[in-house]
Amino acid sequence: MALSVCTRLTRSSTGFCLLGKTLRLQIATQPSCQPSVLRSSSSSQSKVTLHFVNQNGIKTSVTATEGESLLDIVVKKNLQIDGFGACEGTLACSTCHLVLEDSVYERLSTMADEELDMLDLAYGLTKTSRLGCQLTVEPWMDGMTVRVPREIKDQREVQETDSKQ
Secondary structure (H helix, E strand, O other): OOOOOOOOEEEEOOEEEEOOEEEEEEOOOOOOOOOOEEEEOOOOOOEEEEEEEOOOOOEEEEEEEOOOEHHHHHHHOOOOOOOOOOOOOOOOOOOOEEEEOHHHHOOOOOOOHHHHHHHOOOOOOOOOEEEHHHOEOOHHHOOOEEEOOOOOOOHHHHHHHHHHO
16 A cells, blocks of 8 residues: 655654654555554554453453554563464464453454454354454453463464474
């Protein structure tokens, strides 16, 4: 995706500056990724508290910014979730599989076919399963709890085991 700007656009350490205002660009690289967005990184973006429960049942609460993907939050906050996000959000695996509360799941947008295909490969699939790389934080999610399934399958570990045998 190309962006044309008819005014001076300069890069700063935190993003891009356009007429003195800092902007952050998020550009989707695949059709199944979240929509491309040009967002201001000003204080108008909402901060929400999210709760992640890892495979061992340990709950960690974090503060996130509107527009961040759940995968990005786990990575940036260095949450202790083994094997999470192996494909780095390219929708090529199901290691960012999360189980949501019914009330949260019902409010989310419909899944793309590609996400459904990846969820077919996930262990511990439930009726409220989604991929963290496909979900972005919205203000209404404040206080939301998401769970990582107890069983995960990271294909990298399977390949390492096979090669040792």
